[in-house]
Amino acid sequence: MGVTPRPALLHIEFGAILCILDNPSSPLRFAFVVPSPPSRLQSSASLLANAPGMMYGLYPATDFVVADGGRNEGSTSRHARWYFRHEIVALPKPGLPMAAPARGATLREDLSTWLEHRRPVGFDSYPPLVWVASPHVIPQARIDAQARSLLAAQGAWELRLASKLSLNRAYFNESSAQWFSARPLRVRATAVDDHVEVRTLWPRDFRLPRDVRRIERAPLPTTPEAVRALLRAEPRGGAGTPYSASLLWSRGGSSYAVPAGRAVFATIVNGAQADDDEAHGGHFALVTGRTASDGSIADWLVNNFYSLDSESEKGIIAAPVPLDNYLADLNSGQGYYRPSAMLVAVLRQDRAAVSLQSALNRTYVQFYRHQLVYDHAAMNCAGMSVDVLRWLGLPLTRRGPTVRLMASLAMPYLLAKERSVRKAAAIYDYLTEDQTRLLPAAAFEEVTATLARLAYDPASAEGMLAELLASDMEALLFLRFPQFPSSRALGQAPVVSAREYHERLPRNRSDMQIIPVPPRPFPAELRDDDLLPPPRRRSQRALRAWAALSIVGLPWVVWDAMRRNRDVTGA
Numbered sequence: 001m002g003v004t005p006r007p008a009l010l011h012i013e014f015g016a017i018l019c020i021l022d023n024p025s026s027p028l029r030f031a032f033v034v035p036s037p038p039s040r041l042q043s044s045a046s047l048l049a050n051a052p053g054m055m056y057g058l059y060p061a062t063d064f065v066v067a068d069g070g071r072n073e074g075s076t077s078r079h080a081r082w083y084f085r086h087e088i089v090a091l092p093k094p095g096l097p098m099a100a101p102a103r104g105a106t107l108r109e110d111l112s113t114w115l116e117h118r119r120p121v122g123f124d125s126y127p128p129l130v131w132v133a134s135p136h137v138i139p140q141a142r143i144d145a146q147a148r149s150l151l152a153a154q155g156a157w158e159l160r161l162a163s164k165l166s167l168n169r170a171y172f173n174e175s176s177a178q179w180f181s182a183r184p185l186r187v188r189a190t191a192v193d194d195h196v197e198v199r200t201l202w203p204r205d206f207r208l209p210r211d212v213r214r215i216e217r218a219p220l221p222t223t224p225e226a227v228r229a230l231l232r233a234e235p236r237g238g239a240g241t242p243y244s245a246s247l248l249w250s251r252g253g254s255s256y257a258v259p260a261g262r263a264v265f266a267t268i269v270n271g272a273q274a275d276d277d278e279a280h281g282g283h284f285a286l287v288t289g290r291t292a293s294d295g296s297i298a299d300w301l302v303n304n305f306y307s308l309d310s311e312s313e314k315g316i317i318a319a320p321v322p323l324d325n326y327l328a329d330l331n332s333g334q335g336y337y338r339p340s341a342m343l344v345a346v347l348r349q350d351r352a353a354v355s356l357q358s359a360l361n362r363t364y365v366q367f368y369r370h371q372l373v374y375d376h377a378a379m380n381c382a383g384m385s386v387d388v389l390r391w392l393g394l395p396l397t398r399r400g401p402t403v404r405l406m407a408s409l410a411m412p413y414l415l416a417k418e419r420s421v422r423k424a425a426a427i428y429d430y431l432t433e434d435q436t437r438l439l440p441a442a443a444f445e446e447v448t449a450t451l452a453r454l455a456y457d458p459a460s461a462e463g464m465l466a467e468l469l470a471s472d473m474e475a476l477l478f479l480r481f482p483q484f485p486s487s488r489a490l491g492q493a494p495v496v497s498a499r500e501y502h503e504r505l506p507r508n509r510s511d512m513q514i515i516p517v518p519p520r521p522f523p524a525e526l527r528d529d530d531l532l533p534p535p536r537r538r539s540q541r542a543l544r545a546w547a548a549l550s551i552v553g554l555p556w557v558v559w560d561a562m563r564r565n566r567d568v569t570g571a
Helices: 014-021 078-083 107-117 174-181 224-231 323-328 351-368 381-392 404-409 411-418 421-432 440-456 464-472 498-504 538-569
Strands: 064-068 088-092 136-143 149-152 155-161 185-192 195-203 244-250 263-270 283-290 301-304 319-322 340-347 473-481
Touching (some): 078 351, 136 174, 185 323, 263 351, 263 440, 283 351, 283 381, 283 440, 301 323, 319 351, 340 351, 340 440, 351 381, 351 464, 381 464, 440 464, 440 473, 464 473
Antiparallel strands (some): 149 155, 340 473
């Protein structure tokens, strides 16, 4: 990192280390001196990622095997194994129920059949895998201000950061080291003899407050406009402001003590990146998990959808992933790229969260086998998530397309301007897609406003999922996550319209920052023989209509003009 260490050597009695580790206000900046450093990171300091007491969202981590995705331990599909053959994942133990879509069925058809026959309570399926990225977890730790040493309860070890990916434009730097060294951490890493290779540094003070008086009261945002005002209440969408948790509503009134063990149903939106002009829309995901006695949210499960057919510059592979990895992985963590906000519904019963996660488990099975294919316009992170919520019975308002008629009339102009059928078709699909499915911010606004209205008026619930949430919600919390300091510029709030997206682009299109990524072709031998063809895109219909018009309609226009001219001149 190019940091010159200036160690102020400090000897510490290890009996006092635990209270130092978990004190976020500690001004500790140190190099570590361990009289007799252990030769291996001790098990009491480092736990396996599936140790007792840990969770993967709603699921006990002990129900999973942690291994390289290409090995035979655990149960999952051959498609999922191929994508994660070089990654550390948690796989359900053999014998646990796994989603098995009907042959030759679309995702919607599969979910409809499943909803007709599913059990009302309990887990009827496990996710095909959870991407944990590292085999070990250090629950309580500190790092020094140069990020060269890690202190846990049993001693200090050399700290090595996971390597920066070649396509990643920004990374952990001196400002990151200073920021993370000022707070207690939870670490995902690989423990190797006398050092740890760190993949994730998670701030332990990013948690639900223990003291209910520290949760600020906020107005209940029952409209998308109110949600937008909440998201944008801080400069740059909160990129440079501290982590915060606010109470929006609770069944008991103006105060709420978060109980341990409650299921949560949550949604998260990530903001716009500062150095990627294809990423002003942000990102969207659905989250499930349980509240913990210490307020920890690190193990909540984020259902992250990204394109499988290209290599992400951040190393992201679409998967259910623990929240600490989702936000704080050194390469793929969204927290290094932009600010984030989360709406959390705390539930008295598990059923709404279990229904959502079970449906998403089935979605991942169809996604990995390529029955469901990612498309930036028609089937992106927001589109997939919103579809599942609607099919489960959460009636989210449709905002409709940006400009359907204008886009149809403008197709010849787009072809002439872009000089590419593919680019013109993509623009057409963007302009004609329902904005709730297209834009992460729009999806977040509609989901948040819908849940707020259900809290305010539970009798208005229509649909299975809406009825469960209206009955079971105890509280609605709003969490704001800052962007981690790094070599990357601060991001901002995600755009909410195509116009706002256009306004954020540089005037000179040659100045646009776009990160080219290599393709990741899906092997032909992994394609199941029952896969259905993808649905026809709207742009295909528009192109065919204009093609027909150019063959039939334009000659008629020319002939009609010639006829009218003859009538006028009398020739």
